Amino acid sequence: MSVSTITPWVVGNWKMNPVQADALKLISDFKKLLERAPIAEEKCILGVAPISIALLQTQAELKTAGRAVHTVAQDLSRISATGAYTGEVSAELLADYGIQYVLVGHSERREIFAENAAILNAKIQNALNAGLTVIYCVGESLEQREAGQAEAVVLQQVCDIAAVVAAEQWQNIVIAYEPIWAIGTGKTASPDDAQTMHAQIRQGLKQITGYAETMAILYGGSVKPENAVELAACPDINGALVGGASLNAESFHQIAQAFANTQ
Structure with a gap:
């Protein structure tokens, strides 16, 4: 079990899912689970990312x-x-409507929609200047990992945003490490591999910001109840950005419990 002063985050990324009736049932089921088995706010920060028309x-x-x-x-x-x-x-506009958190840099945005560093920097700068908290996604492809480039690629993605983040704004950034080869594939980085990358990210952040020791670094990539406990036990893994498993209320609740139990 990890012992960290960083409150873990568990955020469900629903992507382009689900239809309205299923979304409402998912939320209802999750609220019932929280009533039956509460997760204290000081033990775990919870969030869900629905499609834009459902925000x-x-x-x-x-x-x-x-x-x-x-x-x-x-x-x-x-x-x-x-x-x-x-x-x-x-x-x-997000801030005006009370939405205070936003994902930026997910590999699907980078790859499918060709969002490069300049585009992502503009989004991050806008978000931070509007007072939003950014969950910034980084990660390498299978080819990059097999070529021994994983660390360099991920640290470059972290460094990319330094030009637009003011010193005090780093406290409003959460990093989410998502190896691209593990997103939606059922494959997951081993806890040791994930912890190694998370530790490297934190070391990289120390070269950029004084907030490195207090910044949450989440793991994403086929997180599920079966691997959540092991991932949560890693000292530099401060939560999860959950894809498919967040579309099941019980699975999402179990993942949140795994990280809350580290506190």
């Missing part, structure tokens, strides 16, 4: 959860403020 409905439903369960946006615009940008949602 406000999810936020409203979670207000009756009995404890804070944050609503997280899956994305935001590289454009700030308001204006004639059809289809875009800015950081300022």
Whole structure:
């Protein structure tokens, strides 16, 4: 069991799922599980990231959860403020609607939507300037890992954002390490491999910010109840960004319990 002063985070990334009826049932089932087996807020920070058109409905439903369960946006615009940008949602608009957390840099955004460092930096800068907390995703491909480049790739992704993050803004960033080869594949980095990368990320952060020792670094990539306890026991793994397993209330609750029990 790890002993850390960092409160763990467990965030469910629903991606482009589910339909409305299933989303409402998922939230209802999760709230019931929290009633039957509470997870103290000081033991674990909880969040879910629904599709954009469900942000406000999810936020409203979670207000009756009995404890804070944050609503997280899956994305935001590289454009700030308001204006004639059809289809875009800015950081300022998210904040105005009470959404205080946002994912940036997920490998699916990088790979499928060609979001490079310049685009991601614009999004991060907008989010931080609007007062949002950013969950910044980093990770390497299987080819990069097999070529021995995993550490260099991930640390470069961390360094990429340093140019747009002011010194005091690092406390509003959570890092999520997601090896691309483990996302949605059923494959998971071994706890030892994940811990090694997390430790390297923290060492890299120490070269950039004085907040490195207090920043949460989450693991993502086929996290499920069966591996959550082992992952949670690693000292530099401070939570999980959960994909498919977050679409099942019981699985998501069990993962959250695993990380809450480290405190």
